[in-house]
Amino acid sequence: xxxxxxHWFYLVVLAGLIVLPLFTDSDFVTAVMPSGLSGSALLHxxxxxxxxxxxSQSWNIIGGFAGQLSIGHAAFFxxxxxxxxxxxxxxxxxxxxGMFVAAGFTAMIGAGLGLISFHYGLRGxxxxxxTVAFAEITRLILLHWNFVGAANGILLPxxxxxxxxxxxxxxxxxxxxxxxxxxxxxIALVAWVARSRFGYYLHAIRQDEDAAEAVGVPTxxxxxxxxxxxxxxAGLGGTFYAQYTQYIVPDDMVVGRVSVEILxxxxxxxxxTIMGPIVGAFILISxxxxxxxIFEGGGTGISLTTLIQSDVGLAEKFSGYLAYxxxxxxxxxxxxxxxxxxxxxxxxxxxxxLPWLTRKRKSFAKSDKKGDS
Numbered sequence: 199x200x201x202x203x204x205h206w207f208y209l210v211v212l213a214g215l216i217v218l219p220l221f222t223d224s225d226f227v228t229a230v231m232p233s234g235l236s237g238s239a240l241l242h243x244x245x246x247x248x249x250x251x252x253x254s255q256s257w258n259i260i261g262g263f264a265g266q267l268s269i270g271h272a273a274f275f276x277x278x279x280x281x282x283x284x285x286x287x288x289x290x291x292x293x294x295x296g297m298f299v300a301a302g303f304t305a306m307i308g309a310g311l312g313l314i315s316f317h318y319g320l321r322g323x324x325x326x327x328x329t330v331a332f333a334e335i336t337r338l339i340l341l342h343w344n345f346v347g348a349a350n351g352i353l354l355p356x357x358x359x360x361x362x363x364x365x366x367x368x369x370x371x372x373x374x375x376x377x378x379x380x381x382x383x384x385i386a387l388v389a390w391v392a393r394s395r396f397g398y399y400l401h402a403i404r405q406d407e408d409a410a411e412a413v414g415v416p417t418x419x420x421x422x423x424x425x426x427x428x429x430x431x432a433g434l435g436g437t438f439y440a441q442y443t444q445y446i447v448p449d450d451m452v453v454g455r456v457s458v459e460i461l462x463x464x465x466x467x468x469x470x471t472i473m474g475p476i477v478g479a480f481i482l483i484s485x486x487x488x489x490x491x492i493f494e495g496g497g498t499g500i501s502l503t504t505l506i507q508s509d510v511g512l513a514e515k516f517s518g519y520l521a522y523x524x525x526x527x528x529x530x531x532x533x534x535x536x537x538x539x540x541x542x543x544x545x546x547x548x549x550x551x552l553p554w555l556t557r558k559r560k561s562f563a564k565s566d567k568k569g570d571s
Contacts, residue, residue: 208473215378218244219371235487241370247483248377249438254463254475255384256431261461262469263397264424265404267322270329271432271460273336274304276452278433279440280340283352286364293365297437301430308429312422321407330454337452351447354440365441373442380438381476384431389472391427400424404470432460466543468550477552481543 219241221227228236235243253275260266281303282296291299315328341349360366367373391397399420402410411417440446459482467478547554 212382215244219374238370241374243483243487245370245374245377245442246487247480248374248381249435249442250459250463250483251381251476251479252377252384252438253432253435253460254467254479255381255388256428256435257461258388258464258469258471258475259391259400259431260421260424260428262464262471262474263391263400263404264421265400265407265470266421266425267326268329268425268428269326269454269457269461270331270333270336271428272452272454272456273329273333274308274429274432275436275439275456275460276336276340276446276448277307278304278436279446279451280346280352280436281433282437283354283440283446284346287352287355292363293437293441294363297434300433300437302433304433304436305426305430309422309426311429312425316418316421333452333454333457337448340448340452347447349448351445351450354444354446356444366444377438380434385472385476387431388475392472396420396423401470462540466540466551468552471550471552474550474552478550481551482540485540 222240223237227240231240253271256274257268257271260268278297278300281300282293285291285296285299286293311328311332315325320328340346346352356366357364358368362372391400399410399415399417402413402415403417403420407417436451439451463479463482464475465478466481467476468474543551
């Protein structure tokens with residue numbers, strides 16, 4: 199049974215997230231946040247956080263609980279987006295219904311992929327290669343299929359008269375709350391999986407698949423169910439992304455970069471945990487947006503060579519160097535710093551941020567008890 203007093207921190211955070219849209223344009227938020235990161239821009243960042251948290255939870259089922267490394271999750275994401283969009287444009291089906299059609303379709307494709315892979319005993323890197331190949335095949339099909347726009351993608355029809363039933367809104371607040379609800383639903387689903395017999399089976403498969411099979415765990419069936427459920431959630435996420443951006447194209451969706459971004463949230467936060475993907479996605483998006491704002495902001499036109507050779511103090515040179523980076527002179531330095539921070543988290547916190555924090559909290563609690571005695 200869940201006790202609310204054990205989760206007071208998450209409840210406080212949730213309350214803050216619910217009321218956040220009311221204060222994004224306030225003077226306080228404008229003052230404490232970087233320039234340009236308030237109002238709808240701040241809402242956009244949080245929408246990305248919720249969205250990638252949801253997608254990381256979808257990967258957590260197959261990659262975290264079942265221990266099957268999939269680097270082709272973007273394929274399910276893209277298929278879901280295209281399915282609901284085609285149903286909306288060509289059949290007039292509301293995206294609210296189309297997203298469940300997309301979820302069912304991606305679940306069947308995921309189950310088929312799992313059936314083929316696990317029937318032939320593919321494990322470890324071999325299953326990973328199958329998912330990579332599947333994603334690339336999917337991308338090539340969408341890239342050359344004229345019915346779905348081929349390389350040009352699909353631009354969703356937009357109308358100012360459209361509303362809830364069309365999943366189109368003039369402001370970002372509705373998308374914010376929809377993404378928040380999707381994230382909360384994914385947490386509830388993963389919590390149910392973690393505490394169910396199915397979840398225990400997946401945990402056993404992750405620890406030692408041969409041993410699990412020896413004691414009667416239906417490993418093949420459980421892995422197929424896991425990838426089907428994981429794919430269904432990714433399909434739901436694809437529908438939301440399509441409706442939020444109003445434009446989908448294969449080379450932006452069904453690519454390895456998207457798959458890596460999805461799984462990184464789980465790996466950084468803590469694979470196989472309930473809240474790990476949420477924590478990981480929040481960290482990744484925060485770091486990514488912070489580096490973008492710091493190193494890719496407004497320009498100054500300053501020359502790095504002139505700055506280095508100038509006869510000024512070290513502190514002033516450092517300040518000028520930051521201004522140079524903000525002017526776009528840093529090139530890919532923002533991405534490099536992003537990668538360094540990720541490596542630091544992986545090396546310094548094995549198992550993810552959330553398990554590391556849990557261990558620290560328990561060690562502090564033990565220390566306090568020893569001190570009291």
